[in-house]
Amino acid sequence: MRYAYYPGCSAHSTARDMHESADAVARLLGIDLVEMKGWSCCGATSAHQTDRVMAASLPAANLLLAKEMGLDTVVTCAACYSRMKTANHEITSSADMRAAVADAVGQPYDGSVKVRHFVEILLEDFGIDKLRKRFKKSLNGLKVASYYGCLLVRPGNVTHFDDPENPTSLDRLVTAMGGESIDWPHKVECCGGGLNLTRTDVAVKLSSSIVEMAAASGADCIAVACPMCQASLDLRQKDIDAATGKKHHMPVLYITQLLGLCLGIPEKELGLSRLMVSPAGVLKALQPASSHQV
């Protein structure tokens, strides 16, 4: 299993822990993530809010690197995932866009390089049964709220990630790890991340409702796969406390951090110390995986 790996800009800033944990999990499982040489920014929200051709061309420049490598692209960041999938969609569905992008990047690109999220390759290529056999530890009934946010699942006709209204990919991984994947209504609500700096008041209201709903549904922690969601819920949790007048203590971990823990990877390789809300409660719940756990 070999993929062209696109870490994305946040891998070196707010989401270092996501990058570290995905990397450690992949190495342990023998999944070969080959970092693209010379990768550049996908343009994130700012490019598509500014110029449509730029928004398709920035991801295309990177997808061309994967094409040269002859490999599918794997990303860990949900925002990069969405921008790359959208670029492929626009490039394949419009000849005008294809021409404009070819002009901008300096070579033709047909939108054919496959873009996969790390969670997808774990479930589809590696397989959950094989994964289950590798767990050394169990979440032992820990109640986990799987939170997908927007960019992985929407729009469904572009990302094709999972059911856009009731996705279960993360839930399936949580259950395989021996956790209790809780049923809650905010799986695909927006965290407000896009307004984090410009309208912090609104962003905090939206992230508050997610943390509060997870708490009210009995979650011990939230599992995420998007750096913006992680920052909105973890980095902003003190602001959420201030806005709601309640003291929350809701650890927000990347799914790859939870997987790493259950695979027996040392904590420091998973970037756990980078979390703002301490994951101590999660660590305490871990138990050796019993051989007959299904």
Place this chain on the structure above:
Amino acid sequence: MTIKIKKQSGKSLRQTVEEMSGVDMSLCYQCKKCASGCPVTKYTQSPPSEIIRRLHLGAGDELLESDLVWMCLSCETCYGRCPMDINIPAVIDALRSLALEKGSKSPRGDMPLFNRKFLEAVKAYGRSYDLSMIMGYKLGSGSLMQDVEKFPSMLAKGKMAVLPPSGAEKKVVKRIFDRSKQAKGKKK
């Protein structure tokens, strides 16, 4: 609700937006499913369905100053749920590009400034650089003190890089920027 519309001559805003977004507005029958799922409906004056309605009714450039234009989170909920498959986020992106082109006023919270600072870093380094983007935004918007208490722990936990990013193939990024209409220098 009263919707005020200024009539204008020449190509209508609706036509321009339809061309830019590829969306056929006439398909919208105002069921308002988009508005009910929109996370910012509560905080804006105009929900997404109303933006479409205003375009139906022949709205002009005043629409570019609607607060949803820069408050929309691009969460895609409206598009995902619209029974007529109307790509509202693409409509909003088209309105944003036009607002930038025409220098329309943006509501509270300067998203165009944020985007400019973000893209300046991408243009310079080939990758985004949070520290310069955040400082640039704070200086420009006068929100210097907001969130400063987070900086020390973000730095200590390695969640904010001090040095600018390196390693990107900058030539192609520069080429993309040079050929992009918006970046060609109409705006500061």
